[in-house]
Amino acid sequence: MRRLQPKKLLTIITSRAIEKMIIEALRKRGVGGYTVVNASGAGASGIQSGMLDSDSNILIYVILSEARLITLLDDFDDMMNRSYRIKVVVTDISILPRKGAATSKNSVA
Amino acid sequence: MDIKSFATLLDPAVLFFFLGIFAASVRSNLEIPAPIAKFLSLYLLMAIGIKGGVALSVSGLHVQMLVGLGIALFMAFFVPLYTFPLLRRKLDGFNAAAIAATYGSVSAVTFIAAGQFLDNHDVEYGGYMAVALVIMEAPAVIMAVALAAMTRASLAKQDAGAAASIGKNSSTFSLRNILHESFTDGAILLLMGSLLIGVIVGKDGYQVMKPFTGDLFKGLLAFFLLEMGILVARRIREMKGVGPFLIAFAFCIPVLNAVIVITLSQLAGLSAGDTLMLAVLAASASYIVVPAVVRVAIPEANPGLYFGMALALTFPFNVVLGIPLYHQLIQLL
Numbered sequence: 001m002r003r004l005q006p007k008k009l010l011t012i013i014t015s016r017a018i019e020k021m022i023i024e025a026l027r028k029r030g031v032g033g034y035t036v037v038n039a040s041g042a043g044a045s046g047i048q049s050g051m052l053d054s055d056s057n058i059l060i061y062v063i064l065s066e067a068r069l070i071t072l073l074d075d076f077d078d079m080m081n082r083s084y085r086i087k088v089v090v091t092d093i094s095i096l097p098r099k100g101a102a103t104s105k106n107s108v109a
Numbered sequence: 110m111d112i113k114s115f116a117t118l119l120d121p122a123v124l125f126f127f128l129g130i131f132a133a134s135v136r137s138n139l140e141i142p143a144p145i146a147k148f149l150s151l152y153l154l155m156a157i158g159i160k161g162g163v164a165l166s167v168s169g170l171h172v173q174m175l176v177g178l179g180i181a182l183f184m185a186f187f188v189p190l191y192t193f194p195l196l197r198r199k200l201d202g203f204n205a206a207a208i209a210a211t212y213g214s215v216s217a218v219t220f221i222a223a224g225q226f227l228d229n230h231d232v233e234y235g236g237y238m239a240v241a242l243v244i245m246e247a248p249a250v251i252m253a254v255a256l257a258a259m260t261r262a263s264l265a266k267q268d269a270g271a272a273a274s275i276g277k278n279s280s281t282f283s284l285r286n287i288l289h290e291s292f293t294d295g296a297i298l299l300l301m302g303s304l305l306i307g308v309i310v311g312k313d314g315y316q317v318m319k320p321f322t323g324d325l326f327k328g329l330l331a332f333f334l335l336e337m338g339i340l341v342a343r344r345i346r347e348m349k350g351v352g353p354f355l356i357a358f359a360f361c362i363p364v365l366n367a368v369i370v371i372t373l374s375q376l377a378g379l380s381a382g383d384t385l386m387l388a389v390l391a392a393s394a395s396y397i398v399v400p401a402v403v404r405v406a407i408p409e410a411n412p413g414l415y416f417g418m419a420l421a422l423t424f425p426f427n428v429v430l431g432i433p434l435y436h437q438l439i440q441l442l
Contacts, residue, residue: 015404015412016401017400017401017402017404017405018404018405020405021405038143044413045411045412045413046344046347046412046413046416046417047343047344047347049340049343050143051141051143051146051336051339051340052146052340052396052397053147053397053401054396054397054398054400054401054404054416055340055400055416055420056143082408083408083409084408085404085408085412
């Protein structure tokens with residue numbers, strides 16, 4: 001029986017236009033697994049209706065270890081200093097590892 | 110003034126645009142699903158691309174075409190150049206650069222609406238206008254990114270601590286990146302591809318596609334404008350805090366750009382159809398390609414301003430009043 005393993009869930013809310021940039025930042029830090037979901041909503045940039053590419057938001061979900069998260073947070077901090085409009089949310093979660101506790105140390109979903 | 114030009118307000122496509130505005134204004138739940146809206150915009154680009162390509166295969170290359178493309182390219186550089194200092198009077202350098210890029214670039218839907226207007230008036234225009242649409246997309250963004258970089262540099266001079274971020278932002282979006290984003294954008298790629306296919310298949314080959322790209326065009330354009338009406342009305346509500354300067358900019362700059370193009374085109378001896386299409390391209394503002402590129406290249410700018418002005422103010426102005434107005438001006442000059 002697998003044991004629950006503590007992980008971090010990183011949720012990024014941003015414009016679809018920024019997606020490539022975020023994915024590139026993840027890739028540079030060795031994170032190959034992520035989930036992107038189309039989203040609509042409103043915020044400081046006004047309504048994001050989701051009907052035009054230039055008017056659409058996305059949610060990016062990444063499950064990762066705390067060590068890797070910290071390096072990524074540096075990247076996002078840098079992007080926010082450069083005025084990129086991104087929201088970064090970190091949640092403590094537990095996951096059932098795919099390959100068992102011993103081999104899943106570096107796994108990401 | 111000839112009232113006939115403004116009779117286009119009774120065109121079904123324009124009326125559906127009003128219906129969309131009305132639906133969103135009364136907070137109706139009428140909504141076009143996003144994948145269908147995407148399909149409609151791609152369909153329209155494919156249809157005008159192939160139509161332009163077929164027209165090009167018939168007309169071939171000619172001097173007028175080069176003159177028309179020259180005017181298009183000139184306007185793509187000139188508009189950001191003269192609007193930037195104007196905008197700087199009221200805005201910071203980043204927002205000024207972003208809005209200058211938006212108005213220097215073009216709106217494909219406005220272009221399509223103008224083509225429909227000319228079809229309704231039995232006025233022909235050159236197939237190369239689709240090429241003009243494509244070449245006007247990128248120059249304004251390139252100039253705006255350069256202007257934003259200059260703003261960053263001057264800010265960094267004032268604040269030594271910000272110096273590190275200049276290099277980072279400018280390296281994030283190079284000239285190569287902008288050209289790549291502009292010309293590989295799905296819409297532009299489809300438009301250019303359809304244009305090429307139109308040139309290859311010619312008039313005979315077009316007959317096979319006509320039931321899809323020709324006969325259905327008007328109905329699907331009306332459906333797409335219904336969606337645009339909904340989008341516009343939702344955005345208009347957010348434009349209350351924009352201020353009179355930018356509202357006046359969103360309505361006056363398109364007319365000024367159109368007048369410049371009409372004057373140049375008349376001097377160059379272009380046909381009335383080509384002149385109107387070029388005027389509409391110069392008068393339109395991009396709300397799809399440019400905002401997506403500017404969000405990455407000039408993150409300091411507020412998308413609520415440059416996107417909102419192009420979509421909620423300039424787009425409906427051009428579709429409803431601008432196109433017939435420019436047509437009238439061409440008749441007068």
